[in-house]
Amino acid sequence: xxxxxxxxxxxxxxxxxxxxxxxxxxxxxxxxxxxxxxxxxxxxxxxxxxxxxxxxxxxxxxxxxxxxxxxxxxxxxxxxxxxxxxxxxxxxxxxxxxxxxxxxxxxxxxxxxxxxxxxxxxxxxxxxxxxxxxxxxxxxxxxxxxxxxxxxxxxxxxxxxxxxxxxxxxxxxxxxxxx
Numbered sequence: 001x002x003x004x005x006x007x008x009x010x011x012x013x014x015x016x017x018x019x020x021x022x023x024x025x026x027x028x029x030x031x032x033x034x035x036x037x038x039x040x041x042x043x044x045x046x047x048x049x050x051x052x053x054x055x056x057x058x059x060x061x062x063x064x065x066x067x068x069x070x071x072x073x074x075x076x077x078x079x080x081x082x083x084x085x086x087x088x089x090x091x092x093x094x095x096x097x098x099x100x101x102x103x104x105x106x107x108x109x110x111x112x113x114x115x116x117x118x119x120x121x122x123x124x125x126x127x128x129x130x131x132x133x134x135x136x137x138x139x140x141x142x143x144x145x146x147x148x149x150x151x152x153x154x155x156x157x158x159x160x161x162x163x164x165x166x167x168x169x170x171x172x173x174x175x176x177x178x179x
Contacts, residue, residue: 008045011046011087012043014047014099015041015043015047015099016041016043018085018087018099019039019041022051022081022161023039025161025162025165026165029071029165032073032074032169033071033072034076035068035071037053037055037069037070037072039052039053039081040052040053040054040055040056046086047086047088047097048085049084049086049087050084051081051082051083051085053070053080053082054069054080058080059080059081059082059105059107062080062107062148063147063148064114064116064145064146065146068109073168073173074173075110076111076112077111077168077172078108079106079108079109079164079165080105080109081105081107081161082103083101083103083104084101084103084104085099085100086099086100087100101121102123103122103124104119104121105118105119105120105121105122106159106161106164108172110172114141115140116138116139116141117137117139119134120134121133121135132153132155134155134156134157134158134159135153135156136153136154136156137154138154
């Protein structure tokens with residue numbers, strides 16, 4: 001019984017540490033950020049966790065006309081985040097458990113340009129022939145659109161929140177524009 005309690009405690013500890021690493025990655029970009037909404041972190045005793053930024057309900061209601069939420073940058077663009085993860089062994093022969101992402105979505109939205117991109121990984125959805133497990137959506141919308149386009153889907157390699165933040169800083173945010 002004590003061993004089970006230790007394993008659950010270790011899983012919660014590792015999930016909290018993983019979450020703290022994300023918070024640190026965001027704090028490293030504070031000079032570009034106007035607002036950082038409260039994230040939602042849920043961790044189950046089996047090591048499964050969920051991170052939503054700003055919240056699960058806000059993330060699921062995202063449309064072309066959504067107000068800025070999540071990580072809101074100085075230019076009014078914003079990034080919302082969803083990660084489903086598990087602290088466990090990736091393979092039977094592994095000697096150490098680790099955080100494994102089973103699903104993610106990093107959605108960057110530029111309202112004043114009517115533009116978005118979103119990195120997704122949700123392997124349980126769609127036909128792998130037309131819906132690659134790791135993919136990128138890129139698109140624009142028009143005045144009357146009430147939904148963001150699901151096509152095209154570009155196959156990509158796995159990404160991390162830190163890599164997406166670096167991409168946004170490098171390719172979309174120009175600190176000289178804010179002066």
